[in-house]
Amino acid sequence: MGKTFTVKPTKIPKYVSSLDLSEGKRLYQSRGCGDCHDVDGSGKTFINDPAIGTISGANLTAGKGGILLDRSDEELAIGIRHGVGKNGRALIFMPATDFQSMTNEDVGKLISYLRSVPPVDKEQGVIKPGPLGRLLFVIGEIPVFVSAEQIDHDVTHLDNLKPTVSLEYGKYVASTCTGCHGMKLVGGPIQGAPPEWPPAQDITKVGLAKYTEVTFIQSIRTGKRPDGSEMKFPMPWQSLAKLTDTELKALWLYLQSI
Template identity: 75%
Template sequence: MNKTYEIKSVSIPKFYKPIDIAEGKRLYQSRGCGDCHDVDGSGRTFIDDPAIGTFSGANLTSGKGGVLSDRSDEELAIAIRHGVGKKGKALLFMPSTDFQGMTNEDVGKLIAFLRSSPAVDKPQGNLKAGPLGRFLFLIGEIPVFVSAEVIDHEANHLTNITPSLSLEYGKYVASTCTGCHGFSLKGGPIQGAPPEWPPAQDISKNGLANYSELTFIQTIRTGKRPDGSEMKFPMPWQSLGQLTDTELKALWIYLQTI
């Protein structure tokens, strides 16, 4: 938890046009950033459990207590994709494994949205590992606890990727799902979650056997499965419902190969 990392900085493109900032906002919302950093970017406590620990997302605005004014775009990109903060220190419970493959362009648009957002004065919430959280991390059950440990920091980042109905793009979108559904996307207990949270569903081809492309997309958009049952917390369908048709169709194509 106290280990430091040396990450090579990569130049991040700058975006100022309203259309690009709007895409950055959609990325923020659809990739679940608000689940930990709140809808306004000011941060929120997303786990508060005596055994697992207390974890709060950072204030990503330029207000008092926020980190935005003290970070360059390149430093923010390292935090997003590598799970590493200031002075090379690992960020706790930052799910960078979901974002390590994000393109330079998408990261740039996401950061452009953050820089365009109103400042919110709010101090950083508590960030403390509990005894069970530490134990589960030590035995490898919570990789996201220190995601920097499992990320290839030497990998080259794509400059951009063209949205298309392809396996490549579907895999790109699917990285958003690994934090809860696991690297294999076959579900199971959600890493670091309190015991009352239900396990994540298997979203491989077998797990989605009762879905068609159409009902899969409808489920993500409405929160209701084909059998009429509702998806419950912590499934962030409201966020994922903001994925584009191309993203969801490409995701479906990729999941069918697993």
């Protein structure tokens, strides 16, 4: 967990228009950033388990205790897409595998939005893996503890990707789902989750056999399955509900191809 990585920075575009900042906010919300960094970007403790550990998201604002003033856009992008922080140090429990394919345009709008939010004075919360968490990491059960080990740091990121109902774009959106549903999206126990958390569902074609495109999108929008049952925490349907119709249709198309 103390390993360091060398990542070559990529020039990140800056955005100032209200439309672009609004898209950055939607990306922050729909990609689940607030689950760890809170709705205002100030960070929060999202796992507090004696065995797994205590894990807190960083304060991403310009307030006291925040990291924004001490990071360039390029450094922030490396943290988001590579799971690597200042001085090459691995970020603990940063699910960068979810965001490693994010385009320069999307990550630029996300960062520009973060720079526009009001500063919040809030010191960094505790980040302390517990004994079981460390053991599970060592045997490969919780790779998200150091997601930087799972990422190709020499990859060239796309400048942009046009939102279309296509397999390519659906796969791009599906990256957001890998942190809980696994890289193959077949579900199972969520890595690093306390034992009381339910396992993630299989969201391949097999797991979604009882869904249609219409009921799939409706379930994401409402948090209710076709049979009327409610999606249980930690399924972040409230965040995913902010995905656009194009994103959800492309996601459905891609999931049906697996």
